[in-house]
Amino acid sequence: MQQLQHLAEFGGMTATQWPIHSLEEWTAELKSICGNFNTQRAEHTLVTGNATILDAGGLDLAQVANDLDVIRRDVADIRIDYSENLFLLLQLEGSCGIEQNGRQSIITPGDCILVDSSSPSIFHFGGRFSNHLSVHLPRQLIFADKSARVEVSRRVEAEDPMSAMLRAVVAKLLKTDASDKRAPHLRDLLFSTTRQAFATDSEMDEPLLSDSSGGRLEVVQILIDRYLTDEHLTPQWLADKVGISLRTLQEDFNALGTTATSLIRMRRLHLAHEQLAQMKNTTKATTIAEVAYSAGFNDISYFNRCFRKAFACSPKDILQQ
Numbered sequence: 239m240q241q242l243q244h245l246a247e248f249g250g251m252t253a254t255q256w257p258i259h260s261l262e263e264w265t266a267e268l269k270s271i272c273g274n275f276n277t278q279r280a281e282h283t284l285v286t287g288n289a290t291i292l293d294a295g296g297l298d299l300a301q302v303a304n305d306l307d308v309i310r311r312d313v314a315d316i317r318i319d320y321s322e323n324l325f326l327l328l329q330l331e332g333s334c335g336i337e338q339n340g341r342q343s344i345i346t347p348g349d350c351i352l353v354d355s356s357s358p359s360i361f362h363f364g365g366r367f368s369n370h371l372s373v374h375l376p377r378q379l380i381f382a383d384k385s386a387r388v389e390v391s392r393r394v395e396a397e398d399p400m401s402a403m404l405r406a407v408v409a410k411l412l413k414t415d416a417s418d419k420r421a422p423h424l425r426d427l428l429f430s431t432t433r434q435a436f437a438t439d440s441e442m443d444e445p446l447l448s449d450s451s452g453g454r455l456e457v458v459q460i461l462i463d464r465y466l467t468d469e470h471l472t473p474q475w476l477a478d479k480v481g482i483s484l485r486t487l488q489e490d491f492n493a494l495g496t497t498a499t500s501l502i503r504m505r506r507l508h509l510a511h512e513q514l515a516q517m518k519n520t521t522k523a524t525t526i527a528e529v530a531y532s533a534g535f536n537d538i539s540y541f542n543r544c545f546r547k548a549f550a551c552s553p554k555d556i557l558q559q
Contacts, residue, residue, distance in 0.1 A: 245330055245347060247409035252331055252369065256287050256303060264289060264304065271300045272325070272372065273355060274315035278308040279365075286367060294373060295411035295421040297428075303331075303369040309361040316356060317495040322377040322508040324390065325353040326432060328405060331369035335362035339456055341391040345370070348396025350404050352388070352436050357456065373408055378509035379429060379516070381463045386437040400435035407431055422516065451490045454480050458487070458498070466505055467534040473498040506534045507548045510541070514556040526553045 245252065259267075264285040265277045271291040279285065287303030327334075329345040336343050337360040338353060345351050353359055356377070380388055394401045407428045414421050458476050465471045476498055477487040491497050496504075510533040517524055527538050530553075535541040545553050 247405055248328075248330055248371070251301060251371070256367075259285050259287075261285055268302065268309070271298070272302070272374075273311070273321050273323075274319045275309050275311050276315065277306050278310070280307050281365070287369070292412065293416055294408060295414040295418070295424050296416035297411060297425060298374040299408070299412065300372040300374070301369070302372055303367070304363065305365055305367045306363050307365050308363070311355075311359050313358055313493060316358070320496075320504075321355045322505065323355040324375040324377045324380055324432075325355060326373040326375055326404070326408075327351050327353060328371045328373070328408060329368070330371065332363070332367050334368045334370060335364075336360070336391065337362070338391040343391060343393040345393055346396070348401060348405070350394045350401045350435065351392065352390040352432070354390045356459065357390075371408065373428070375429065375432060376508070376512040376515075378463075378466065378505055379512045380432060381466065382509055382513075383433055386433040387464070388433055388436050389438045390436070392436060394435050398435075400431065403431050404428070404435055426516075451493060454482065454487075455490050455494065458490070459501075462498075462502055462505060466502070466509065467532060469534070469536075471502060471534070473502075502534075503544060504548065507545055509533045510535070510545065510553070511549060511556065514553055517557060526557075529553070 261277060261279050261283045264287070265275075268275055268277070268289040271289060277285075286305045288301065289304070290301050292299045292301065327336075327345065327350065329347050329349050331347060333344055333346045336345065336351060336353065338357055343351055353372075354377070394404070396402075407424065411421075411424050411428065414424055457480055461476060461479055462471065473487060474484055477484045480487070482490075487498055491501070494501075510529050513529050513533070514526070517529070530538055530541040535544075542552065545551075549556075
């Protein structure tokens with residue numbers, strides 16, 4: 239009875255009988271909506287379930303139902319389709335074990351968790367059926383608000399009031415058209431609720447340093463997210479913070495197929511892009527230059543060139559879409 243209460247708002251997203259797909263077909267569908275992931279099936283090549291994409295008030299929401307053994311996203315997958323999303327997972331049926339950033343969690347019906355698309359992750363199902371929703375949140379918009387330090391890979395239990403709030407807002411967004419004038423406010427409410435639900439207890443704690451390249455990259459990416467809009471955020475500052483030379487930092491980033499400078503620039507561009515996308519739905523009088531400066535750029539011409547190269551359109555185009 240308690241489980242049904244957790245899922246009442248998503249009653250139409252469960253089924254007594256799910257379709258059966260080939261492993262290749264199901265995996266291709268997952269990749270088309272969530273990015274590059276690898277699937278593993280030990281005993282046979284059929285998958286029970288679906289991987290579908292829905293619109294939730296202007297946000298992408300994926301429903302991932304399967305009975306696989308493992309789904310994983312490695313450094314090589316991130317290099318193929320680097321993306322700037324956080325996946326807000328809401329478990330509907332079964333259970334799912336999640337590994338990311340050295341943390342292991344198991345989510346059951348009603349639980350919520352944040353997963354970072356820019357870091358390796360592993361999802362364990364053990365061949366048992368699992369059904370969850372994955373709301374694609376703009377990563378940098380969630381991290382940009384410094385009033386709360388957001389912690390990924392931490393489970394929020396079904397009984398936690400914040401979990402109930404997240405489920406309620408997502409359920410409302412699913413019933414709200416993207417063109418509805420209430421949609422921007424509901425999206426902002428989801429962003430705010432997510433920040434509070436996954437806020438760390440201690441805002442000023444620095445990430446633990448590591449001697450390995452992979453461990454250092456995790457720390458560096460946390461620092462980039464934390465200080466993204468600060469002027470002092472440079473590759474040299476990052477190298478000093480983790481206690482290595484600039485050359486070693488550059489070698490670490492070679493594993494990701496990028497550089498520290500490129501990653502900082504791209505995350506700032508994504509932040510500006512999301513801020514502009516939100517501006518077109520409000521009456522707030524903010525200029526493109528103000529958005530660029532707030533995202534950490536101090537040269538508007540340079541910002542415009544980088545923006546057009548990254549998104550194949552100008553900042554003004556985003557406002558006019």
